[in-house]
Amino acid sequence: MKRKGKTPRFKTQRRLLMELPGMGKAGAMERKPYPPGQHGQRRRKYSEFGLQLEEKQKIRFHYGVREEQFRRLIKKAQKSSNSNWVEALVNLLEKRLDNVVFRLGFAVSVPAAKQMVSHGKVLVNGKKVNIGSQIIKVGDVITLKPDAYENQTYLQAKQSPRLPLPSFMMKEEKGGVESGRLIDEPNIEAVPFAFDAGLVISYYSLRG
Known part of the structure; x- marks a missing residue:
């Protein structure tokens, strides 16, 4: 029985157009390298907000944290001594x-x-x-x-x-x-896929 409110991991990765190793669904982009849905194969147009949102979602879905957990970790990272709070966030997520x-x-x-x-x-x-x-x-x-x-x-x-x-x-x-x-503190390079930290910073700087 499918739980309400949960998107299948395979579809999530297709929607983000990226394999997220933490989700464990290898091959999500091999057979259907386009977003799910009726219009998935059409060329997508992204607003700045859309780009920021997707970059944030990549991190959240890969590490398997709920939105409220993610926001708590961000607040903790922003209070750290690290001037780059996204790096501090990755450190917490990796640990x-x-x-x-x-x-x-x-x-x-x-x-x-x-x-x-x-x-x-x-x-x-x-x-x-x-x-x-x-x-x-x-x-x-x-x-x-x-x-x-x-x-x-x-x-x-x-x-x-x-x-x-x-x-x-x-x-x-x-x-x-x-x-x-x-044996060591993980840094931002620990994230096992390409992402733009600047877009994550922009997303939350506009939303407090």
């Missing part, structure tokens, strides 16, 4: 536990990682954490509960990782058990 689990290759998508966390399958420094939005710190070690290493979500991700391991993370494997660690 969310659900995203860390995804970027370590323990899950095929951010939603799959979120589910693993909420089901108590993820350990941070040996302790179970079931809140996907928890911010991970440099040095924290991420592992899974023993039975999670036999789960199809993990095995599929290990066999076909959606993204390469980023430079600010490291992984180890001992006795067939993988662990991951955040």
Whole structure:
């Protein structure tokens, strides 16, 4: 049964004309490289607002955060010491536990990682954490509960990782058990697709 108010991930990526790795739907643009709908193949005209909105939506959908969560993170980023608040925002998004689990290759998508966390399958420094939005710190070690290493979500991700391991993370494997660690602070280059930070800044500067 389809949940009301939720757009299928495949259609979302087609609408944005971009594959968003965090959504886990590889191939969204291969068969139909145009927006969904009756007039999808017509050439699209963008207003400045439309460009700003789509750039913001790319970030929000990739990281799997609701609009209200996104706005809270933006306010926190704007209060940081970083003069570029979009870079501070990316830093926070990349360090969310659900995203860390995804970027370590323990899950095929951010939603799959979120589910693993909420089901108590993820350990941070040996302790179970079931809140996907928890911010991970440099040095924290991420592992899974023993039975999670036999789960199809993990095995599929290990066999076909959606993204390469980023430079600010490291992984180890001992006795067939993988662990991951955040070894540096992620910056704006951590975003695994092209986007224009200036358009995101413009969108929110006009709307407070």
